[in-house]
Amino acid sequence: MDSSKNFVNYAPDGSGGSLSFAPRDTEPFGSYRQQLEQLGHLIEARGNWHGIGAESVLRMRLQNRFQTGLDIARHTAAIMRRDMASYDADPSLYTQSLGCWHGFIAQQKMISIKKHFDVTDRRYLYLSGWMVAAMRSGFGPLPDQSMHEKTSVPALIEELYTFLRQADARELGGLFRELDRARGAGRVAEASALLERIEGYQTHIVPIIADIDAGFGNAEATYLLARKMIEAGACALQIENQVSDEKQCGHQDGKVTVPHEDFLAKVRACRYAFLELGVEDGIIVTRTDSLGAGLTRQIAVSKEPGDLGDQYNSFLDCEEVGLDSLGNGEVLISRDGKLLRPRRLPSNLYQFRAGTGEDRCVLDSITSLQNGADLIWIETERPHVEQIAGMMDRIRDVVPNAKLVYNNSPSFNWTLNFRQQVFDAMQGGGRDVSGYDRARLMSAEYDQTPLAAEADERIRTFQKEASRRAGIFHHLITLPTYHTAALSTDNLAREYFGDQGMLGYVLNVQRQELRQGIACVRHQNMSGSDIGDDHKEYFAGEAALKAGGAHNTMNQFT
Structure with a gap:
């Protein structure tokens, strides 16, 4: 039923005056009443739009506030920028996300967040390349090696936001029905409160940090994929410094990094894509896998001592040689007047010196932040606040506002890691650890011990402490819904x-x-059945054949 005629002069105080929107996270359309009047005038002016209700049109508009993926990307990029500024002022205001491999998972996550916390503030989505490979590839389950179809990544972003937009439509539809019931019963105060909720409505649409892997090819390929991802709604792209066709999961062996200039070309490609599409606040997250990557395919170009290429090459595992000791096809570099032979493996890859991973991570991160990155990501082999903080302290000495995205990964055995950390702290502090076997601390026999309780408390406060101590702006779990x-x-x-x-x-x-x-x-409602009934009534009026009648078994759950 369209009730626009008896609503045009409605105001909460009964005066018929206009309403103003409460601050919200979308561009204001004007008050409900103002829009209603404008639509009423439009319909009346057309003359032959019989059966078109102004309030029905308004409600459909409010249920579909984001017309395109670019609308979403611009809106969510602004949210992230505000959150980054808030974190700089107060490190307790860190952000979080969970990885989602299907639109329904993202939808249920955000519905749950609104249910339990009322607002979606500082809660994002993460799109994991690992989960796209393992769950969404036409080839079937694949390892995280960039072998899946690159088009599946923007397709999943679009799917996630399609489900979140439907969550908006569903929740607003419920509010509209409550408003109609309150009006019909003459409950003015209740109707006024519902109208305020509608006008101050917070959408389920939140930022997504989307994994573009190593770019799926050269810089042009990276640009083309970045553009598709942004058009689908991504406001933040995460790109890693591995060789794209040798890419490995960050928590597996065999990772091969590229020289900085190669990586920065892809970072610039992402920025060009954002700017071309008018998403000027777009976020680039540069990930370094150098902590666990001992290999490189290329020797960097160096024009003078101390330049970026020379710094990259300085970490190579080399031996001093003379011209008379060279074999066939040898590659040499010159450093400090000496000829050095980088250690080359049968795979034709070059090897870094052991123990240089943290130094390379620091160099990678500083270089990225000085060349267009907004946030950095350091992939670690364990969750340890002081390890992370040690690197971030060095980075922040050069880039004071450096902020980290951190993978609270299911690849870590959190229980074992933190029990061992507590064991080591107890032992170092002179406490009795004779009742524990460090190698077996994962055993269930320790679950009720003081050590286990202390470890669990460290896990509980890990995100808060790491954000305060180690500059972590965003905590994510890559694969939680897989598990x-x-x-x-x-x-x-x-x-x-x-x-x-x-x-x-x-x-x-x-x-x-x-x-x-x-x-x-109420799965019929969740799938959109009530939204469809509303539309049927808009389109056909009293002749509408609706699904939500007395014989709908969903009424058993009302």
């Missing part, structure tokens, strides 16, 4: 196909959804 899907499916399969039968589903899934207020228990 939660596997765990929940295993639990359901064990119960349902075992003795519990249907009770295995009812007790552990449906009843928990009801008890915990999980909106998805």
Whole structure:
């Protein structure tokens, strides 16, 4: 039912005066009443738009505030920039995200955040290249080696935002229905409160940090993919300094880095893509894998001692040679008047000296921040605040406002790592550790011990402490929903196909959804059935054949 005629002069105080929007995170359209009047005049002026309701049009507009992916990218880039400034002023205001491999996962995550915390402030999405490879490739499950179709990355970004826009439409649709009921019952104060909620509505659309791997090719290929990702809605691109066709997961062996100039060409390609598309606040996150990467394919070009190429080459594992000792096809570099032979492996790759990883990470990070990067990412082999802080202190000596994106990775055994950290601290502090075996601290027999409790407390406060001490602006978990899907499916399969039968589903899934207020228990509503009913009524009026009638079994969950 369109109620625009009896709403045009409505105001919360009954005066008929105009309403103003509360501050919100989208561009204002003007007040609900103002828009209603404008649409009413438009429809009336057309003369033959019979059956088109001004309020119905307005509601559809509000349910679809973001027309394109570029609208989303510009909007979310501005959010990230504000959050970065807030973090610079107060390191307790760090941001977080969870990796999502499907639009439904992203949607349910943001619905849950609004349910539990009311607002989406400082909560983002992360799109993991690992999960795209493992979950979304037409080739089937693949390792994280940039072998999946590059088009699957922007396609997933578009999918994530499609589901988040639907979450907006669903929630606003519910508010519109409540508003209609309040009006119909003459509850003016309730209608006024609902209108304020509609006008101050906070969207589910949040920033996404999207993994472009090593660019999927040369700088031109990086630019083309970056443009597609931004057009799909990405406001932040994360790119790593590995060779694109030798790319490995950051937590596996065999990583091969590229000289800085090669990497910076791809960073510039990403910036050009942002600027071409008018996303001037776009964020570039440069990731260094140098801590665990002992190999390079190329010797960097160096024009003078101490330049960037010379610094890169200074980490090569070399031996001094004479011209009379050269073999066939040898490659030499000159340093300080000496001829040096870089150690070349049978793979034709060159090897860095052992123990230089942290120094290379620091150089990589400073170089990136001085050449267009907004945030840095250092891939580590374990979650250790002081290890991270040690590198960040050196970086911030040169770039004081350097900010880190950190992977709270499921590749870490968090329990074992932190129990061992506590063990070492206890031992170093002279406390009795005779009741613990450091190598077996993952064992369940230690779960109820004081050491385990202290380790768990360190895990709980890790993000807060690392953001304060080590300059971490954004904490993400790359693959959490990959693991939660596997765990929940295993639990359901064990119960349902075992003795519990249907009770295995009812007790552990449906009843928990009801008890915990999980909106998805009304799956027809979640899939958009009520939105479709609203549209049917807009389009056909009383003749609409709607799904949400008395015989809809979803009414059992009302």
